[in-house]
Amino acid sequence: MKNPQKILAFILLASLCLGLSACGKKPPEQNSAPPEEKESEAQKPAGDPDKKAILVVSFGTSYNETRAVTIEAIEGAVTKAFPDYEVRRAFTSQIIIDKLEERDGLEIDNVKEAMERLIADGVGTLVVQPTHVMNGFEYDEMKEAIAPYEDSFKNISYGLPLLISDEDYAEVVSILADETAEYNTDDTAIVFMGHGTEHEANSTYAKLQQKFDDAGYTNYFIGTVEAEPTLEDVVAAVEKTGAKKVVLLPLMIVAGDHANNDMAGDEEGSWKTEFKAAGYEVEPVLKGLGQYEGIQKMFVEHVQAAVDALKA
Amino acid sequence: MCLAALFSVFAGCTAKNDETETEGKAAISFVDDDGYQINLGAPAKKIISMYSAHTENLYALGAGEQVIGGHTTCIFPAEAAPKATYDYQGDPEYVIAAEPDLVLIRPRISRAAPEFVESLRNAGITVVSLYPNTLDAFPDYINKLAALAGKEEKAEELLKVFDAGLNEISDLTSKAEDKQTVFFESTEVNIRTVAEGSMPDMAIKFAGGKNIAQGALPMTEGSSIAEFGAERVLENGEGIDVYVSQRGAMNAGGNLQSISERPGFDTVSAVKNGRVYVINEKLISSPTFRYVKGVNELARFMYPEIMDDVSAYISDEPATKRDFANLITRCLHIPVYVPSSSKYYLENRDTHTYGMFEDIHWYDHDFDYIETAVYSGYVSWRKGEDGKEYFDPDSGVTREGLAKTVFIAGDFSAKEANTAISDLGKCGNKRIVQILVDNGVFELDENGSFLPDKQVTHNEIIQALRFVK
Incomplete structure (x- = not known):
């Protein structure tokens, strides 16, 4: 799984350099901007800090009904609790993303695609909330995948997995x-x-x-x-x-x-x-676990802590 | 069904792609499904098959040894899995370097990877594209494949067996008084079904069922998938006796849990009565000889009393493990197990690996039922000192072995009774024996003994399995 992810990462980074976002839309001006303008854009955060989003990152599942009552329920709870934020989804399992696309025609972003889209859409304030149980490899890989994009946000903060404190x-x-x-x-x-x-x-x-x-x-x-x-x-x-x-x-x-x-x-x-x-x-x-209201509430609390940690 | 071979087989010499030069000379000559004129002077000795059905059929035809490699999805039979793998999305040089004298593809591959296919042709490799779009085209397809591998006689024999198998199932199920109606789910998104005349639709008919989506039109020309939708399933819910979901790499119907959880689906008769079944696409949608097994499975789902009839097994003779596996799969109506992941043989497991018994081969008459009973954890197997896996089909079954199977397969609770069992100390799993004796599944002898090592008969197995709900 690692290699395809790396290849995908390369392709996506390459496509970013070419000014193409994952969904095929052009980010504003990048491709046609003169070199000096491009340089100055790269030095400052691209997004509008008032454009706020929460990216809920899950491993993913190909079981549709289960996804509805777990991952989507957590996303729903977060959406309800943070009306000022747009809540978006990313999965970390490329195998599941590919399967859902091929099988069901569902397009779900991986972390890099989600980051590219957030940047392309001008989001300046971002909270990343994983639905992982612990801070294991998945969590580390998620943070590694996001790291190259951190500077593109004026304000970025991470919520913690379920079991930390x-x-x-x-x-x-x-x-x-x-x-x-x-x-x-x-x-x-x-x-x-x-x-x-x-x-x-x-x-x-x-x-x-x-x-x-x-x-x-x-x-x-x-x-x-x-x-x-x-x-x-x-x-x-x-x-x-x-x-x-x-x-x-x-x-x-x-x-x-x-x-x-x-x-x-x-x-x-x-x-x-x-x-x-x-x-x-x-x-x-x-x-x-995602089906339990108490667990959904815990993730909302973790998002709240991350929101609180954003720079004022 | 048309059994006539439509391709031409000529006695002759070298093959070239020039019709005027090859007329009457090539040993094997036909137009493939991409419209290419194929001329081969002799059957191929080194074949690379880029489609799992071709690989499977070559093995069935007895040409397995001629297959030197295949696509990553070629995992049946198990002996095909360790062969070199090639990907048409990858570099054609790997295929060229293997120096095959024949590469088998299908039109979907030539559409998806035209440059790959062209590279092979440019390297002078004979590429043949075959795919039967309908069941009627299956014999012609098999005959072409057999000609390429020099297995024409075997093809004739297998096609007869194939036809006889389908007819036998149709004959058996035609005796059913209550004709069953089926809904066949091919994808869980938009609850799509299969088109009229597609292999699964034909399978329902061979199996003696009525397709509730009869007349469904393909989504695109040549596709086997057709729109249906949850609304129409629910409208017809009371009339759906059996709900079949097709799963595998290419298709994704729901599973028992997901179908049961869908809003309103509890009103569908099949869901209400626990008659939702999953079938592996390889058995029902792939042009292979295993299609008969897929039809047999559909017939088992619809008419279990007829298809899983065990009257032929009734006997007071001691049962072998072969009989045991057959009786378990039939009496408990377990759908046969077929692995679907192309990575199946790459995974490490402590449990039995499908198709790897040294003493039960994939062409064994009881292969599916034995694999299924073992996969379910109901029948034991052993790893030999040579590290290989053995089923020991001719060995017997003990009372304790039967008890363990019945307990695992059933739903038994501990009782207060605690019947005294004089030889409980000799039993490997005292808890299981105690619970089953207390539940009346096993009787003790006049000395109050369970006799754990005593061999059981066919009738004792059938009797004990009746306790499994």
């Missing part, structure tokens, strides 16, 4: 405990499946587990698909509780491929199948 952890524990209260009985283990990463931010999962434990939710467990804690770790931990039933939920913003297949799939190796093979009654709940 101690308050974030406490709030997420509280929201998830409330949302899963109906399953929380003596003989039930409530297991969240996170993505997992080789990035140091993978420690987020262990920290969240600790926060659940500290709050007395000792039958709540966090595991990951691609890193630690592994499914085997979680099965072993659940075994010690004497639970008879396991409720599975995604610890991901959207209930997409991982939730449908790796977690809830009727297939060898899925979390559902593995817990069943270990003798548990299993109930998968296909609800992404």
Whole structure:
């Protein structure tokens, strides 16, 4: 995925140099401006500071209905909370962008395309809000992709991912405990499946587990698909509780491929199948974090903090 | 269906693109689907296939060894996947350097990458473009492909089997009293369907169904996709018995969850009754011999009692794992599994890799049902000391093995009963055995023993699978 992104980045940068925006519109004057004028434009922010936008950056999902109730719901909450800002969308997964375009004819910007369009449209004040769970590779790559464009805005600020501060952890524990209260009985283990990463931010999962434990939710467990804690770790931990039933939920913003297949799939190796093979009654709940109003509210709060951090 | 071969096969020598010189001389001579006169002196020995259906059909014809490479999407059969891959969006020099004596394309490729194709021709490589636009053109297409690979006899045999397979399904489903009506979703955006006469539309007819979108016109000439829309689905909702969604690289109907979540779709009979099925596009929209399997799948969705009838299996004889996989897939009416991602064989997995059993090949009669039962996690497999994967189709099934399958596939809760099981200590998974005994799925013998290692019979499997809802 990295190479195509780099190639795309090169093409987009090249097209910027040629004065072409991603949507095919010409940014004002760039192509025809005399060299001296071009130079002076490059030295000052191109946009109007009163033209304000919030760019909500998500990984993306090809599950249309899920996207509507998660990513679009977060975008909707942000739109409602910040009426002075235009809210725009970008996805970081080029594979998903390409798939949606080819399959559904949906045009969704990647981060670079979104930045180019914001500049072309003369936006001068920008808040970037990722819907990532943690500040892992996706978050780093998003910031790297935006960095070359920062000077084109008079005012730019970043909202934080979901789980950063101690308050974030406490709030997420509280929201998830409330949302899963109906399953929380003596003989039930409530297991969240996170993505997992080789990035140091993978420690987020262990920290969240600790926060659940500290709050007395000792039958709540966090595991990951691609890193630690592994499914085997979680099965072993659940075994010690004497639970008879396991409720599975995604610890991901959207209930997409991982939730449908790796977690809830009727297939060898899925979390559902593995817990069943270990003798548990299993109930998968296909609800992404983005569906919870409390989580949507947290992202609005993170946007608010970023708005507050803008230069006055 | 027209089975007559329309291409000409001549005995002769060298082929040139000059009709006057080659008349009566080329061994293989026909006009391809891009209008090029093709003359080949002998069957090709080194073929690069840029279209997955061509690759699949060459393997079916027994010409797999002649295929030296293919497009990245050529992942069936599994043995085609590790061959060199080429991309028509890439540099033609890679193809030229491989020195093929034949490159197979289809008109879509020559339209999308004319320079690529031209480069190959300029390098002196024979490029043949083939694609049957309708099912009627399938035999002609196969015969041309077979001629290019020197497999004409095999083609004749396979086409007979193909026709017989379609007729058999039609005969079976014609016995159904309640003819089923189908809506076939080809894209979830704008809820498009398939055009009259397209391969999926024909498949519905072969499978004994009625297409609710009968007469739908293609969106563009030659397209298999047709407009329909959510509104018309809902207008006809009560009459839709079965809802089929086609998914794969080229098509994206919804999945069970997304279709069920759509506003108003809970009024559609098929959604209400849990009769929404997903079918892989490779089985239903691609011009390959697997199309019969796609038709069989549609028939299974519509008439499960007829198509998944297990009366032939009723017996008190011990069952093999082959029987077990068949019974599971039929009794539980599981749609057959087919991987669709072109990256499937590039991914690392701890689970079984489709098509990689040393003892079950893709042309095995039970291949699909065995792969499906294993993919579902219902039947075990093993990795040998040689690192290869084995299914052991002739080995038996134990009571505990059956118990594990029934528990994974079913929806059982622990009961208060806690029946005493004298040999529970010998069971690998005590919790599963206890729950299933308490739920009445398994009976104990006169000594109160479960007998975990005892082999089960066909009838015992059928009986136990009845408990799976």
